[in-house]
Amino acid sequence: MKRLNWRGALGKMFVYLQIILMLFLILFPILWMVLSSFRYNVDITAYPPKLIAPVTGENYVNLVQTNNFGRIAVNSVIIVTGSTLLGMFLGVPAAYAAARFKKQNWAFLILLARMSPGILFLIPWYMVALAVQMTDNYITLILTHTVITMPVIVWLMISFFEELPPEMEESAMMDGCSRFQVLRLIAIPLAVPGIAVSAILSFIFSWNYFLFALVLAGFKTMPLTVAAFQFIGTSAVNWGGLMAAATVISVPPMILTMFLQRWLVRGLTAGAVKG
Amino acid sequence: MSGAKPRESWLSTTDRLAPLLMLAPATIFTLLMIGFPFVYAGYLSLHKLTLGSPTPPVFIGLDNFIKALDDPVFWTALRVNLFLYAVGLILELVLGTYIGILLGQQLRGVAIARVLAVFPAVIPSVAIGLVFVQMFDPAQGLFNFALRAFGQRPLAWLAAPNTVLQSILLVEVWQWTPFIALIVMGAMQTLPTEPYEAAVIDGASGFQILRYLTLPMLRPAIVVAAMLRTVDLMRIFDSVYIMTQGGPINSSMTLNVYAFTQGFLFSQFGYASAIMLVLLGLTVIASASLGALRRRSGV
Numbered sequence: 001m002k003r004l005n006w007r008g009a010l011g012k013m014f015v016y017l018q019i020i021l022m023l024f025l026i027l028f029p030i031l032w033m034v035l036s037s038f039r040y041n042v043d044i045t046a047y048p049p050k051l052i053a054p055v056t057g058e059n060y061v062n063l064v065q066t067n068n069f070g071r072i073a074v075n076s077v078i079i080v081t082g083s084t085l086l087g088m089f090l091g092v093p094a095a096y097a098a099a100r101f102k103k104q105n106w107a108f109l110i111l112l113a114r115m116s117p118g119i120l121f122l123i124p125w126y127m128v129a130l131a132v133q134m135t136d137n138y139i140t141l142i143l144t145h146t147v148i149t150m151p152v153i154v155w156l157m158i159s160f161f162e163e164l165p166p167e168m169e170e171s172a173m174m175d176g177c178s179r180f181q182v183l184r185l186i187a188i189p190l191a192v193p194g195i196a197v198s199a200i201l202s203f204i205f206s207w208n209y210f211l212f213a214l215v216l217a218g219f220k221t222m223p224l225t226v227a228a229f230q231f232i233g234t235s236a237v238n239w240g241g242l243m244a245a246a247t248v249i250s251v252p253p254m255i256l257t258m259f260l261q262r263w264l265v266r267g268l269t270a271g272a273v274k275g
Numbered sequence: 276m277s278g279a280k281p282r283e284s285w286l287s288t289t290d291r292l293a294p295l296l297m298l299a300p301a302t303i304f305t306l307l308m309i310g311f312p313f314v315y316a317g318y319l320s321l322h323k324l325t326l327g328s329p330t331p332p333v334f335i336g337l338d339n340f341i342k343a344l345d346d347p348v349f350w351t352a353l354r355v356n357l358f359l360y361a362v363g364l365i366l367e368l369v370l371g372t373y374i375g376i377l378l379g380q381q382l383r384g385v386a387i388a389r390v391l392a393v394f395p396a397v398i399p400s401v402a403i404g405l406v407f408v409q410m411f412d413p414a415q416g417l418f419n420f421a422l423r424a425f426g427q428r429p430l431a432w433l434a435a436p437n438t439v440l441q442s443i444l445l446v447e448v449w450q451w452t453p454f455i456a457l458i459v460m461g462a463m464q465t466l467p468t469e470p471y472e473a474a475v476i477d478g479a480s481g482f483q484i485l486r487y488l489t490l491p492m493l494r495p496a497i498v499v500a501a502m503l504r505t506v507d508l509m510r511i512f513d514s515v516y517i518m519t520q521g522g523p524i525n526s527s528m529t530l531n532v533y534a535f536t537q538g539f540l541f542s543q544f545g546y547a548s549a550i551m552l553v554l555l556g557l558t559v560i561a562s563a564s565l566g567a568l569r570r571r572s573g574v
Contacts, residue, residue, distance in 0.1 A: 030406075047415065048424075049417055115562070117509075127315075256397075266461075
């Protein structure tokens with residue numbers, strides 16, 4: 001028995017060793033990004049690479065001062081908040097109906113957005129937006145990003161609503177509540193944790209989405225991801241500035257993910273698991 | 276409505292319409308934002324039009340699709356697409372399952388590792404692209420420093436046709452393997468413990484347990500992950516567009532990037548729509564074959 005324990009301890013150490021090695025490979029580029037963002041360009045491109053180098057905040061200062069990043073960050077927040085709220089407004093009642101009246105087949109319809117290549121929709125959207133002069137417009141960007149957020153919200157909320165016991169809703173209805181009152185007064189308050197999870201995930205999805213804004217946003221409405229990408233061309237040698245931009249767009253999703261770990265699988269695979 | 280009549284007896288007649296009203300906004304939104312563009316893209320694919328010119332679209336039948344058959348870049352893009360899909364999917368599934376099993380175990384401290392390990396999948400692909408462009412830099416990049424340190428010749432990475440696809444694949448696998456690991460981790464939490472106890476009593480080795488217990492029980496989750504990745508790998512855009520925009524000399528061109536270029540750089544919206552419909556068809560075929568596999572294996 002003693003020998004077995006010894007083997008067990010050794011096995012455990014081997015598992016930890018693999019985990020550490022794997023984490024190093026996964027996290028190294030992210031660490032490199034954050035580290036570089038606090039360094040001078042001469043140190044980032046030094047040969048051999050420097051492990052220890054002077055720290056500076058100048059990349060971030062430049063980002064805000066010369067590239068209007070504050071304004072661009074506000075654009076991101078407007079688009080992401082707008083598409084999350086609109087996704088909620090459209091998606092939560094639909095998810096409730098799908099959960100309570102067994103209309104999941106209906107919900108597959110909106111998963112089509114997930115199946116199709118975005119450029120297929122983007123071409124018609126772009127032509128319509130040009131025709132009605134709504135390129136570089138927050139409303140256009142919010143609407144298109146809602147195509148990303150709403151399916152996530154619907155599928156997550158279906159599973160949250162399905163877990164709520166129907167008894168309270170039934171008794172409320174016997175007391176004369178309408179279906180909509182039941183949704184508003186009972187189901188939604190009970191599903192607040194689910195709503196929070198959906199909101200955070202939809203925030204991350206919308207925040208990260210690149211393609212639609214690349215075409216539809218202009219100077220006025222450009223979000224952070226597109227601005228960071230445009231930045232490559234204009235300052236190809238300014239690695240410190242690029243890494244600062246990359247860090248700025250990466251930190252919010254990383255922080256939110258930490259709150260959400262348990263729910264992440266459900267959110268990311270929403271819809272596919274049940275199919 | 277007639278077929279889906281609610282069974283609940285306490286449902287009043289006025290509430291009969293409630294589910295329809297609740298579904299209506301999302302349905303209308305989907306029809307406007309996806310249904311209409313889908314049909315319109317189909318219409319465009321059968322037309323030739325020049326944006327901004329006063330001439331209306333000209334109906335040309337299947338000419339856009341026939342044009343693709345004669346277009347060498349289309350075939351290059353198709354090959355690149357299928358290469359990235361097949362190799363990417365296999366690598367991501369193998370590595371993702373391995374990491375998922377590793378992190379799915381009940382061990383002290385592993386919860387933190389689980390959170391950290393999914394970071395690549397949740398940060399914007401623009402950030403990832405920027406970091407890897409820097410690390411792939413032929414003169415100053417970290418990767419070439421590492422190669423030199425091991426006495427190897429430096430590579431051009433993204434800058435040469437013969438290494439660009441492997442470099443993109445490296446980024447893609449790095450970014451999305453954690454996503455598969457996440458799904459496998461989730462499935463690991465739900466596995467029953469009894470078969471493991473029985474196996475240990477029967478004296479099964481660790482490898483046998485993995486081979487005959489864990490992997491078969493994880494198969495449904497792995498198939499789901501494969502389906503999700505199929506859809507995303509087939510329409511791969513972000514990493515390619517951000518790092519190479521299809522270059523050098525079209526060597527990393529995918530159908531998605533090609534359609535983007537044709538549409539938004541050259542205003543060939545009919546041709547771009549046709550390319551996208553071909554890609555959608557390929558994606559449907561790939562997903563359907565995985566779906567058939569899923570049903571056949573009874574998961």
